[in-house]
Amino acid sequence: MSDLKFFPVTNQINSQFSSMESHKVLKEAGFDVSSYGTGSAVRLPGVSIDKPNVYPFGTPYDFIYRDLESQNARLFNSNGLLGMLDRNRKLKKAPEKWQENSAKNHFDFVFTCEERCFDSVCEDLLSKGGLYNKIVHVINVDIKDDDENAKIGGKAILELANAFKNAAKSTSGEPFEDLIPGILTKWQENHPNLPLLYSPSFY
Amino acid sequence: MSAQDTISTLEQTKAHIIQNPQDLLKVATTINNIASSLEDLAVQQWCAHFYHELFASSSSSDQSLIRIPSYLKQQAAKVVFPSMLKLSKVSDVTVYRNVILAFACVYELVFDLVAKTSDGFLWEQATALKDQIIANWSTTYPLKPSDDKDNDRFRSIGSRIAAAKFIGKVIVVQSSITEPSSDPRATAPSFNGSSSKSGNPNEISVSNIPDGHHILSKSKLMAESEGLMDLLLKFFQEEDLLVSQMFIAVLNTLVLVIQRRRYMSPRVFQVIANLDYNTKYQGPEDDLLTYKLHKRFIARAIKNALNYCVRAGLITTSSPFNEKFSRLVQTIDGRMNEQKKRGILINGPLDKANKKPKIEPVAGVDTNVIVKGGSASLEDTEYKTFYQLIDDSNELAAIDVSIIPHQTLVKLTNIALTKIDTMEFIKALTMVSQRYTEITIKTNQGLDAGAEEVKIDEQQKLQDDEDNAHILDGGEDENGTGETFNEEDGVDSGLQSSFVLPTPSKFSLDETQKQLSLIISNFFQFAKESENEDLVNSFNYGNKSSSTNNAATGEADIENSSINDGRLAISKWKKTSWLILLTRLATRGLNNKTERAGAGGEETQPLPSEEFSDLIREAIFNYCMENILERIDLVIDWLNEEWYAEYVKNSKLQEGQTNNDALSVATPTYFKWAEKLLDSTIPFIESSSPSSKRNFVRLLSDLPHLNRNIVFKLKSLCIDPLRNALGMQSLTFLLMFRPPVKQDCVALLRELMEENEELKEKAQKLLDKYGV
Numbered sequence: 001m002s003d004l005k006f007f008p009v010t011n012q013i014n015s016q017f018s019s020m021e022s023h024k025v026l027k028e029a030g031f032d033v034s035s036y037g038t039g040s041a042v043r044l045p046g047v048s049i050d051k052p053n054v055y056p057f058g059t060p061y062d063f064i065y066r067d068l069e070s071q072n073a074r075l076f077n078s079n080g081l082l083g084m085l086d087r088n089r090k091l092k093k094a095p096e097k098w099q100e101n102s103a104k105n106h107f108d109f110v111f112t113c114e115e116r117c118f119d120s121v122c123e124d125l126l127s128k129g130g131l132y133n134k135i136v137h138v139i140n141v142d143i144k145d146d147d148e149n150a151k152i153g154g155k156a157i158l159e160l161a162n163a164f165k166n167a168a169k170s171t172s173g174e175p176f177e178d179l180i181p182g183i184l185t186k187w188q189e190n191h192p193n194l195p196l197l198y199s200p201s202f203y
Numbered sequence: 204m205s206a207q208d209t210i211s212t213l214e215q216t217k218a219h220i221i222q223n224p225q226d227l228l229k230v231a232t233t234i235n236n237i238a239s240s241l242e243d244l245a246v247q248q249w250c251a252h253f254y255h256e257l258f259a260s261s262s263s264s265d266q267s268l269i270r271i272p273s274y275l276k277q278q279a280a281k282v283v284f285p286s287m288l289k290l291s292k293v294s295d296v297t298v299y300r301n302v303i304l305a306f307a308c309v310y311e312l313v314f315d316l317v318a319k320t321s322d323g324f325l326w327e328q329a330t331a332l333k334d335q336i337i338a339n340w341s342t343t344y345p346l347k348p349s350d351d352k353d354n355d356r357f358r359s360i361g362s363r364i365a366a367a368k369f370i371g372k373v374i375v376v377q378s379s380i381t382e383p384s385s386d387p388r389a390t391a392p393s394f395n396g397s398s399s400k401s402g403n404p405n406e407i408s409v410s411n412i413p414d415g416h417h418i419l420s421k422s423k424l425m426a427e428s429e430g431l432m433d434l435l436l437k438f439f440q441e442e443d444l445l446v447s448q449m450f451i452a453v454l455n456t457l458v459l460v461i462q463r464r465r466y467m468s469p470r471v472f473q474v475i476a477n478l479d480y481n482t483k484y485q486g487p488e489d490d491l492l493t494y495k496l497h498k499r500f501i502a503r504a505i506k507n508a509l510n511y512c513v514r515a516g517l518i519t520t521s522s523p524f525n526e527k528f529s530r531l532v533q534t535i536d537g538r539m540n541e542q543k544k545r546g547i548l549i550n551g552p553l554d555k556a557n558k559k560p561k562i563e564p565v566a567g568v569d570t571n572v573i574v575k576g577g578s579a580s581l582e583d584t585e586y587k588t589f590y591q592l593i594d595d596s597n598e599l600a601a602i603d604v605s606i607i608p609h610q611t612l613v614k615l616t617n618i619a620l621t622k623i624d625t626m627e628f629i630k631a632l633t634m635v636s637q638r639y640t641e642i643t644i645k646t647n648q649g650l651d652a653g654a655e656e657v658k659i660d661e662q663q664k665l666q667d668d669e670d671n672a673h674i675l676d677g678g679e680d681e682n683g684t685g686e687t688f689n690e691e692d693g694v695d696s697g698l699q700s701s702f703v704l705p706t707p708s709k710f711s712l713d714e715t716q717k718q719l720s721l722i723i724s725n726f727f728q729f730a731k732e733s734e735n736e737d738l739v740n741s742f743n744y745g746n747k748s749s750s751t752n753n754a755a756t757g758e759a760d761i762e763n764s765s766i767n768d769g770r771l772a773i774s775k776w777k778k779t780s781w782l783i784l785l786t787r788l789a790t791r792g793l794n795n796k797t798e799r800a801g802a803g804g805e806e807t808q809p810l811p812s813e814e815f816s817d818l819i820r821e822a823i824f825n826y827c828m829e830n831i832l833e834r835i836d837l838v839i840d841w842l843n844e845e846w847y848a849e850y851v852k853n854s855k856l857q858e859g860q861t862n863n864d865a866l867s868v869a870t871p872t873y874f875k876w877a878e879k880l881l882d883s884t885i886p887f888i889e890s891s892s893p894s895s896k897r898n899f900v901r902l903l904s905d906l907p908h909l910n911r912n913i914v915f916k917l918k919s920l921c922i923d924p925l926r927n928a929l930g931m932q933s934l935t936f937l938l939m940f941r942p943p944v945k946q947d948c949v950a951l952l953r954e955l956m957e958e959n960e961e962l963k964e965k966a967q968k969l970l971d972k973y974g975v
Contacts, residue, residue: 180448
């Protein structure tokens with residue numbers, strides 16, 4: 001368990017802030033990270049409540065950025081969307097769908113930032129039948145999806161990832177999986193406003 | 204060569220196989236030799252990990268995984284089995300876990316190879332490893348057990364999770380593809396799968412082994428599979444400590460098993476239905492927060508497993524477990540939302556520590572101390588004190604044996620009876636017998652003395668009843684002079700006893716609001732408790748008892764009575780009856796200014812009734828939005844009541860005015876909440892989910908009144924490229940079945956035609972079809 005691999009997973013509705021912020025901080029900290037969405041499409045706010053911007057997975061962030069910029073640069077700058085997309089296009093080319101891509105890479109941990117997303121991942125893993133017989137630890141850190149909370153949540157996820165990394169490299173002789181409940185409890189004590197969910201599942 | 208050098212060489216070898224899979228057998232032989240001969244842990248970990256990666260490989264497109272055809276994997280498994288057996292004896296959880304997982308990947312291929320080639324030696328090795336994994340699945344193996352057996356349940360979790368998954372694989376491979384039948388007329392499963400209703404007939408399983416195979420005994424393998432299924436199912440019942448990782452892993456494994464063997468699902472569902480994780484003890488080293496988190500994780504895993512089973516068609520609406528599981532999922536959702544609102548660190552009523560009581564070993568029990576410590580004189584009459592023969596200060600007295608599982612108690616008692624000295628036992632029984640004799644004598648004496656007291660009590664009660672009747676009659680004195688009971692100075696006007704009703708102080712607006720919030724939260728607490736069918740039944744039972752009493756006095760049962768002519772909102776308590784009370788409180792209870800003014804006529808400070816009603820509406824709205832799909836019935840009931848109450852109230856106000864038809868009576872409050880609900884619901888409707896679609900159309904169908912605003916809410920749905928089918932479907936429905944808004948639908952379709960090129964064709968088709 002020396003090289004842990006992490007997935008931050010987002011929901012299609014609006015947790016772009018939190019999951020991509022987690023992607024950024026984990027990547028900057030040197031973790032092997034990928035990020036995915038669990039919904040049917042990427043949905044972003046539009047110029048009015050009844051005109052959301054909907055893009056299929058795979059649409060490049062750069063395209064989305066330019067599209068929104070052309071619609072109303074001032075509005076999307078002020079609500080932080082363009083800033084977020086600018087950050088995202090530097091991290092990866094395009095948003096990808098969990099259900100279609102999860103089998104490509106097998107990670108040790110999957111982080112989700114929304115409970116619905118955690119449920120989707122757990123159910124998807126069940127639906128795939130556990131054919132690879134590989135254990136994956138799915139963890140949800142419930143983060144309110146705005147720029148400020150995403151930053152706080154991103155740091156908190158990094159703390160958790162570092163705790164797992166240290167446990168995996170620990171020479172205490174205690175098996176890694178035995179340490180997980182203790183790590184989660186300690187983290188939860190320090191972050192009472194980010195309720196955790198956890199499930200050991202199978203690829 | 205150092206271990207590091209060996210690993211570098213092995214990495215190069217692995218890279219070679221990725222490029223040249225045809226060399227796998229040569230490389231496997233080399234790695235097998237290294238893993239069998241070298242004792243270095245790092246090398247052993249690498250080899251075990253490599254075996255897992257090798258056998259887990261499939262059509263994965265990840266370049267780091269090796270892609271090997273199945274026939275090569277079978278041969279490779281044969282080559283590396285000796286080293287896998289050797290690695291399974293290494294005292295390292297990572298090595299052992301990977302060996303188990305590698306074996307789980309290749310088990311069916313080995314099974315298939317043995318079935319085809321009758322390779323007895325390979326099967327012998329496979330059986331040895333399988334038996335070792337099964338025998339150790341609930342132990343700390345490969346770690347040594349500690350002195351604390353309870354603590355050991357939380358150790359070697361990685362290998363135990365892997366073992367659970369492996370056992371699941373064995374169950375699938377060694378069980379029949381179709382449900383075994385004792386009826387000889389039932390068609391046996393065939394290779395072409397003509398009789399198979401579930402499972403893939405071409406998959407590797409015991410069903411494909413011919414009867415009388417030299418090596419593989421079909422009946423024994425199937426019996427073993429049955430036994431292993433029992434082993435996993437019993438885990439939920441027999442594990443008395445809350446080891447969430449194990450509970451979740453076993454649950455997930457069982458779901459994966461019934462995916463392939465649907466006929467096993469009733470047993471699995473029965474066990475899930477009976478699982479009460481709240482009664483499981485916390486680990487000896489777990490604090491309350493860890494215990495709470497374990498419960499939270501298990502609850503969510505159950506919810507996800509059940510939701511998956513519904514989506515996969517394993518649980519259908521006709522399934523006997525459907526209703527129970529729906530309630531279970533709702534209860535879990537309710538608890539989780541409550542926990543989220545309260546904060547994870549704040550303890551709720553169910554968040555209590557549940558430490559397992561320590562039972563002293565039987566060998567350490569000194570029966571002399573027990574009997575000498577007891578007392579033959581009994582001060583209180585609690586049942587347990589009849590049998591307690593030790594001092595209260597003794598730590599054993601603090602143990603509540605009623606929480607120890609029945610089976611364990613029976614075992615403890617049997618062991619104790621075989622060890623105890625006969626004379627001491629007789630002495631103890633004599634002491635218990637004396638206590639019974641004493642208490643029986645005291646009780647008989649007490650009955651005689653109590654008879655007088657009962658007479659005095661009855662006289663007092665009679666006097667109190669007269670006083671109460673006096674107050675309820677309006678305080679008139681016996682002469683009918685109309686003199687009233689003076690509440691303010693508490694003067695007792697002619698009462699014979701000192702019974703005085705306390706005067707309630709009037710609430711300020713803030714206090715009223717606070718009390719109302721409390722009432723609302725009590726309703727939702729009650730809603731959660733109403734999930735418990737027993738509670739609902741007991742409520743009806745209580746009512747039934749009272750109505751039976753009424754029947755004795757000549758009154759009919761309420762359900763059949765003349766007053767229940769369809770106008771009674773609640774004649775029998777149901778689990779949603781709380782909503783009727785709460786919605787009526789909002790629509791008619793608080794919002795009745797006009798009636799009150801007419802009835803009393805006195806000058807009182809008017810209450811901001813609409814504001815209070817909105818408090819209730821907001822609470823109902825939030826409750827429904829927590830799980831809109833599951834609570835669609837509640838939404839419909841609520842909004843129907845909103846519309847009806849408002850319609851009736853406003854019709855009365857409009858009486859005498861012309862044009863008093865149904866459509867002209869304004870119902871702004873109803874529309875405000877209906878629109879708010881749709882605004883919050885529409886963005887989350889998934890067109891890919893049939894239940895989501897069905898419930899949304901049902902909502903539109905059952906809303907009592909629609910207007911242009913509501914129809915135009917569908918616009919966002921229609922212009923969403925992924926969900927416009929649902930939007931157009933909803934509009935079609937409204938065109939067909941809700942004529943009052945037909946013109947609004949037409950207006951929306953025209954607008955869509957003008958603004959959206961993609962929808963032009965569909966909209967035109969609808970406009971043509973409905974003759975507009």
